[in-house]
Amino acid sequence: MTITADSTTAAPPAYAELAAKYRPIFERIAAGAAEREANRELLHRQIGELAAAGFGAVRVPREFGGDGATAPQFFRLLVELAAAESNIAQALRSHVAFVEGRLYANDGGWLRKVGEGRILGNAWTETGPVAVGGVSTTIEPAGDGYRINGTKYYTTGSLYADWIQTGARNAAGEDIIAIVEAEADGVSISDDWDGFGQRLTASGTTVFDNVYVPASHLVVEAEQAPYTTGVYQLIHVATLAGITRRVVQDAAAAVRGRSRVFSHGNGVQPREDIQIQQIVGELSAKAFTAEAAVERVANLLQEAIELRAAGADPQAFQDAVHRVEFGSAQAQIVVTDLAQRASSSLFDALGASATKTELQLDRHWRNARVISSHNPVVYKARIVGDWEINCTIPEFVWRSGTAAGS
Template sequence: MTRTPTAALSLGADYEAVADRFRPIFERIAAGALERDQTRALPHEEIDELKRVGFGALRVPVSHGGSGVSVKQLFRLLIELAAADSNLPQALRGHFAYVEDVVNTSPGAERDRWFARFVDGELFGNAWTEVGNVALGSVITKVSRRGDRWVVNGAKYYSTGSIFADWIDVYAQHADGRDVIVAVPTKQPGVTLSDDWDGFGQRTTGSGTTVFNDAAVQEAHIVDFSRRFRYQTAFYQLFHLATLAGIARAATRDAAAEVRARQRVYSHGNASHVSRDVQIQQVVGEIAAWAYAAEAIALQATEPAQRAYEARFVDDAEAEKQANIDAEIESGKGQIVVTELALRASTHLFDALGASATSGAKSLDRHWRNARTVSSHNPTVYKAKLVGDWEINGTEPVYVWQIGRGGNDG
């Protein structure tokens, strides 16, 4: 029996009508992407513009002022955005994950308040990972009582998007020992945000350090981690697939544009203009085909997440469990293949061009650098192991994993 009216769920919208609202902004974002990469300029203005036109409320139901798009439609838009600048989907990853958690909660006043904030343009960042000498499974960031208020203390790295955000989704340990998620407002003295991410790719995602020093939080914004939506790991992974697919699309665009504009030819080539050289046409065709496959796989992998979301509001526990399993397995399969396709496309584009394509002024290497960086976050070898264990033994995938200092077992 359905517990929530269908009209109150985000089941899909007219994609072209929604996308047309954002495409002019995507074009402006693309126009500045090269300069931002070269100067390491954070896209504050670009994200603010997306906020103003409701991009952060894409998954909020229409009944509450959002666009009501499906999971697949969200990631189609993110692929378009990634083709413009692959840093922006990653910067918004923490926001959409928090939104997804809210859309999975039962109707009520607190959910309505969050929906209203999202529609007003408020954004979330992310602060889950702790680096340094932190034992696997430990959480140093703590939530505790200080007199009549609750505060957060600790430090996080890979705080993707937090420097652009109004709120931060913080993974912490409660004073009573529970693992919790805390919504921390950024505009307060107790929160210090640093742009100290030093990766060679995805340079402008705002993935630096966040320090919490008695950062104030409301008790209502402290939620037990066990309540978090079940397909969260798959959902986070889908962002990487969309980003990689967008990078492959950008590599196709830039390879074709560079070939069209190139005047110099080789004496042992096949035509008087590079654009007519059949071997160069083949190279660009292969890049385009790999980008097409990457996008198709990325979008296919979103479907179980939508099923899991819808099953959350129907009394069918078995269907919900299977959808969550499928979401993990399909996103894992997608990562294994899409990673290879994006890296292949971003490398192969240089085979269509001459040495001048390596000019720092063009920064065509940013496509490979960005793809390599995105695909390094969650090692594909472990995703392949997870998929293989499921196929061979029917082992249910791990829904949540952590990283930290290992033991001394050699």
């Protein structure tokens, strides 16, 4: 089953239509964010409501049950969702990348499953003494399918998912991508993520104990979108932009509600205090810049998608892919800094009472700091610099592991 020409050329919905469909859900989610954070209340109900409404299929063509939105439209929505609850935006990260990959591969079968409301998680990363690029999870033939054995960590979103994407290595040393049912016999998912931020992403451990996978649930590596790494990074950037937007909203609301002033201050209500107004204005500018960066990279992604659909020559498409990858890195470098500074400066506009645990305003910095710790930004700055100076194109699919000689 493939995507037809009509699917790729159909007019997308207006953004107002998408916002009217999903914004009320975002608002309900936002209303309980601080309480959920305080109680470490996982997000099964909220993600279930989004899935039922079709959020997981925003980019899926209408003929397969989706909204048929463009990449810029989707990432604009994702920023809104992240402003409501940054944990959900990250929990859906692998799902979003999977959809982009299946669109690239013209895989109508899986797109239809997504259009029916299915959500995908991930189980990629291995910890312990595994060399860079090494994979200890195994996959072996079993009848007309395969059996997978191994343990993965940082399996973000899998506790909320219907299917889990995972990587394994066969006896011939080949890396295989498999899509495993989350409730299959032998699958065990633990919420043992203990980071100080993004605590509700369910980024814990997944164990595969002789789990059966049909041959039809293997994904061919060659069918993966070449801009996949850029998409993964753009999701993080959109999440940081959403956090920064929520910082502005929370700061403005808190200032509006304050009456307490200081004798060495400006002697007016906080909302009329020009220094407090300046702080909130600077926060707003940071949020605007972060969202503009997301929009720019999403437009680069859309350009690459449209070039391929139009049958552009391979070099033109490759250049477009590079623009997505480097654009996502450039945005990461800037937005990482903006989000962390904004989520700290928030408290300069308020007082000591803003640090009350019940408000959970510190979650914005904690969440931004944890997201920023993924895919270390210091290396991205060097890579972008090397590209600007020497036109060096790196390997975009990076891996982690134990250093040689350790």
